[in-house]
Amino acid sequence: MMDYFLQQLINGLTLGAVYGLIAIGYTMVYGIIGMINFAHGEIFMIGSFISLISFLILSSIGAFSAVFAILIVLLVTMIFTAVFGWSVERIAYRPLRDSFKLAPLISAIGMSIFLQSFVQVFQGARPKPLQPIMHGGIKLLEHDGFAVQISYLQIIIILLTVGLMIGFTAVIQQTPLGRSQRACEQDRTMAALLGVNVDRTISLTFVMGAALAAVAGLMFTLYYGVIDFFIGFLAGVKAFTAAVLGGIGSLPGAMLGGVLIGLIEAFWSAYFSIAYKDVAVFMVLVLVLIFRPTGLLGRPEVEKV
Amino acid sequence: MSQLDNYAPVGKPALLTVEHLTMRFGGLVAIDDLSFTAHERDITALIGPNGAGKTTVFNCLTGFYKPTVGRITMKREGQDYLLEQMEGFRITRLAGVARTFQNIRLFSGMTVFENLIVAQHNHLMNASMFSIAGLLGLPRYRSAEKEAIELAKFWLHKTGLYERADNPASSLPYGAQRRLEIARAMCTKPRLLCLDEPAAGLNPKESGELNDLLLSIRTDQGIGVLLIEHDMSVVMKISDHVVVLDYGRKISDGAPYDVRNDENVIKAYLGEDEDEDLPPEIAADVGMQP
Structure with missing residues (x-):
């Protein structure tokens, strides 16, 4: 019983890492311009496609060691996806920034549909498989014929995520860029008066969010081995749920929310019904919105009268 | 007339x-x-x-x-x-040109000290090459950071806020918040x-x-x-x-x-x-x- 639980814990953490990375993009954008970037799930999907394409190109060139190949693909995917993230902000959101509040939201949904159709047209609607890059794993313990196993891929996913989150927190906490992001989050006008280039800071926020979503996309491709143009929707909405659960606008909240959503999904599939795993996740969204709208780590909004 | x-x-x-x-x-x-x-x-x-x-x-x-x-x-x-x-x-x-507002507009989620460092954003951003040098801790960025800290300290002393440098800006009394706004504006040189x-x-x-x-x-x-x-x-x-x-x-x-x-x-x-x-x-x- 214990080993089954442990196995699901590992699976859940891996899944949670992916959701957490996407959720950071939602929460950062919400923090800085107060809108939900509904195209963010599509950015993730594009990241997974770019990683798939890069893997195929690499493997057609010749043999690389798996870790080396993953590193190259990681870099390429982050760069290209970041360009997508930057363009989405530049084209669909910046012109509407001073418009009424719903306009960027509608524009985000439009962008999401556009990106989905774009990939559907250029890559086809059929699911795309990728040969497993990495095999094997470590047997943690074996008991009554049931082995608790953590694959090398899972180790890479979890380590990479932890590393990225540490690095990312350092950027936000300690660098001038992170400080200017926090300044823009609190008072954009004042930040501009202190010489912060607000437009550029917002662009960089989208770039960073997209780069993290790209990593998530790469992990998804490696982990599941099959992608299609529609994966962005469900993953995006779940990551959004994670961001809300953690407290939208809070970075540690997004990470925590991602892990929790991953665990809920894994355990629900294991102990209850796999068919209803998405229902479980969205039940969490409903419950959070009813009982704790500010999320686990979010600050309650105090309205000044 | x-x-x-x-x-x-x-x-x-x-x-x-x-x-x-x-x-x-x-x-x-x-x-x-x-x-x-x-x-x-x-x-x-x-x-x-x-x-x-x-x-x-x-x-x-x-x-x-x-x-x-x-x-x-x-x-x-x-x-x-x-x-x-x-x-x-x-x-x-x-x-x-630096300015303050009629109503106080500090970055209330940051510390007093951080408010003064944000004001020196340009200087630090240039020295850090978009944070890359900052993360790596290159000497160029180190010295720029040191200068920024010195300037912030100077104005903290000048406005009598030195002891409260690590407090959240929102925790200061009203008069001190006013002084901090001026200090922050002065940090933009x-x-x-x-x-x-x-x-x-x-x-x-x-x-x-x-x-x-x-x-x-x-x-x-x-x-x-x-x-x-x-x-x-x-x-x-x-x-x-x-x-x-x-x-x-x-x-x-x-x-x-x-x-x-x-x-x-x-x-x-x-x-x-x-x-x-x-x-x-x-x-x-x-x-x-x-």
Whole structure:
């Protein structure tokens, strides 16, 4: 019983890492311009496609060691996806920034549909498989014929995520860029008066969010081995749920929310019904919105009268 | 006729020149053909009754409003910057204009110290090459960071906030928050500091400390100060030059003493003397002999 639980814990953490990375993009954008970037799930999907394409190109060139190949693909995917993230902000959101509040939201949904159709047209609607890059794993313990196993891929996913989150927190906490992001989050006008280039800071926020979503996309491709143009929707909405659960606008909240959503999904599939795993996740969204709208780590909004 | 433009200080070149500034919002004329000059190492006070257009002038200076007509020139190191054509963040960066608001706008989620470091953003951002050098801890960034910390410390001492450097900005008492705003503006290394009612809500002791701080910014730092203020004790005590607005027009301009005795100013503040006696019954009620 214990080993089954442990196995699901590992699976859940891996899944949670992916959701957490996407959720950071939602929460950062919400923090800085107060809108939900509904195209963010599509950015993730594009990241997974770019990683798939890069893997195929690499493997057609010749043999690389798996870790080396993953590193190259990681870099390429982050760069290209970041360009997508930057363009989405530049084209669909910046012109509407001073418009009424719903306009960027509608524009985000439009962008999401556009990106989905774009990939559907250029890559086809059929699911795309990728040969497993990495095999094997470590047997943690074996008991009554049931082995608790953590694959090398899972180790890479979890380590990479932890590393990225540490690095990312350092950027936000300690660098001038992170400080200017926090300044823009609190008072954009004042930040501009202190010489912060607000437009550029917002662009960089989208770039960073997209780069993290790209990593998530790469992990998804490696982990599941099959992608299609529609994966962005469900993953995006779940990551959004994670961001809300953690407290939208809070970075540690997004990470925590991602892990929790991953665990809920894994355990629900294991102990209850796999068919209803998405229902479980969205039940969490409903419950959070009813009982704790500010999320686990979010600050309650105090309205000044 | 009133005294307009009779202020010409010796040895203090012009710093900010506003020429024929007009700002219309639809049919409302908020500023009407306003021209004035703020000089280097001068405290210039912009005063006038409520709704005279003082804050609108500030908003034009700092790029919030694009003036309908007019030119605003800022001189810095021999170069002229036309503020009405510049983007907001460049005004601070290149022309060296810093400003505070009537209501306090600190970054309340950051510490006192961080508020001062954010103000030195440009300097640090350039040194860190978009944070890359910052993360790697390259020497170039280290030394820039050290300078930034020194400047922040200097202003913390100057404003008496050193002991509270690591407190959240929102936890400071009101008067200290006001001082922190000024310290933060000074950390952008401005040539001209624009303060919108810095003494509002301060008690007499705090207001006295503010006077000393502003005088020191002018004298020791050699920075020009442009001040909107309602508290006449502050205005008359520390300013070198007073510009009076009423309904968006300049009605007087000169040294504090001259302005105080200008009849236009008295009229604007106290209303016209209408030479009309009170009706007898009211006069009787208030105990005046008709």
